[in-house]
Amino acid sequence: MDAVERLISYLKIDTESIPDQDHIPSSEKQFDLARVLEKDLKELGVSDVRLTEHCYVYGKIPSNLSREENAKTPALGFIAHMDTAPSARGKNVKPRIIENYDGKDIVLNETETLSPKIFPRLLDAVGDDLMVTDGTTLLGADDKAGVGEIMAMAEYLLSHKEVPHGDICIGFTPDEEVGCGADIFDIPGFGAEIAYTVDGGILGEVEYENFNAASGKLKIHGVNVHPGSAKDKMLNALLLAMEFNSLLPPCIPANTEGYEGFFHLCDMSGEESHAEMNYIIRDHDKAKFEEKKKIFADAAEKLNQKYGAKGASFEAVIKDSYFNMKEKLKDHMYIVEVAKTAFEKEGVKPIVTPIRGGTDGASLSYKGLPCPNLSTGGDNFHGIYEYLNLSSFRKMIDVLIRITQEMIGKKP
Missing domain, CATH: 3.40.630.10 (Zn peptidases)
Incomplete structure (x- = not known):
């Protein structure tokens, strides 16, 4: 044939x-x-x-x-x-x-x-x-x-x-x-x-x-109340997700090439009380790869410290894929x-x-x-x-x- x-x-x-x-x-x-x-x-x-x-x-x-x-x-x-x-x-x-x-x-x-x-x-x-x-x-x-x-x-x-x-x-x-x-x-x-x-x-x-490759999964639990009485109480999980993403460096697939690594948000879902984000983390250099994983975990911990006492939480799970x-x-x-x-x-x-x-x-x-x-x-x-x-x-x-x-x- x-x-x-x-x-x-x-x-x-x-x-x-x-x-x-x-x-x-x-x-x-x-x-x-x-x-x-x-x-x-x-x-x-x-x-x-x-x-x-x-x-x-x-x-x-x-x-x-x-x-x-x-x-x-x-x-x-x-x-x-x-x-x-x-x-x-x-x-x-x-x-x-x-x-x-x-x-x-x-x-x-x-x-x-x-x-x-x-x-x-x-x-x-x-x-x-x-x-x-x-x-x-x-x-x-x-x-x-x-x-x-x-x-x-x-x-x-x-x-x-x-x-x-x-x-x-x-x-x-x-x-x-x-x-x-x-x-x-x-x-x-x-x-x-x-x-x-x-x-x-x-x-x-x-x-x-x-690339060295890992997946990064983030689960966000917000605090949802009626928007009419939300003053100083509501922590919208979707907005918290956006804040998390803003803490990551702006190295994304659309502006990297060659040996440059990136964070890539593959999908996100949720509503006011709960949101999930799935990323892939990539870098050719092993040290930079480890640094990117730490940045991801540290961003979640920073937000836990900022919002934890107010009832919100951030759970980051990072899993290596290949090297x-x-x-x-x-x-x-x-x-x-x-x-x-x-x-x-x-x-x-x-x-x-x-x-x-x-x-x-x-x-x-x-x-x-x-x-x-x-x-x-x-x-x-x-x-x-x-x-x-x-x-x-x-x-x-x-x-x-x-x-x-x-x-x-x-x-x-």
Whole structure:
């Protein structure tokens, strides 16, 4: 099957994950894609294919090297996640291909337009084929593009037996978008010594640094009385929430970039007597990360001291999510160098950049599987303006195949 046709079939399967669940997968519908991938891998001839009760899909392409060569070649993994972000609807995805993009506005529907005036990186894709949404859902290229690229790589290697490679391990995970994708990943059963997640953005990205990440939850109990007799008694929880936010530094996603960290208010709810706020806290630098967590906790304590005697309270709960994988990859930088070489040999300039987010690879690196991240060719993830550069998508397939070649003999 053509790689793009296969990808479209995956994009049309709803795999939206659900936050704050106590089980994996967070949504049963992720099995709908997992079962298709299990079937497709078996049909391609991948060995040891298995779908677990927790919706992880594993498979292996055995080495065709000599025993001597294989001993010098690390077992190599490629990983992508099946779920899509809950920040935009993932049901009834209707992908559309724009051939030979001309640099102009792309009308998604009667009310939504994908414009280079707002998203100037579109202009880098002039002349390329793009895949876009219909403006009512996300596309799901994050990370079904990665899934499709790995599947196309597997199909190529299995239909071209003359191409040498070591052991290739394939893994597809659930729930990456809600931070649980690596929680029960079977590293011993996966069989790889090193791996790449294929879960990045624009073509050429090689990422081995990511945010240290935590969630910050704040519960506010106010004092509510009739507004007509509220003088010196009412403590409106919603207004207290606004005061709490004002105590945080103004480093938010909209005004930070590169290595700059942030506080991000994801959602808030409540009324006069009770309010809740959910934040994510991010920084690449571990010391600054710890400082941000302290600022969050101190802001709650300051307001407890200010309003506690008047009946209000602030409960802050901070929970670490993942850490910067650079700490675990700094002793395995040959993995990054192999990826850079593969891009260069395929005519693509490598872009070594920090991830302003996280991947399964961050958690897997801390669990003992060094795992930097590679591009997919997509952009504007997690929303209706998501698009995939199909020219980059096809090139990434070549890059993954090239990596399997470049990894031969690279075992430390």
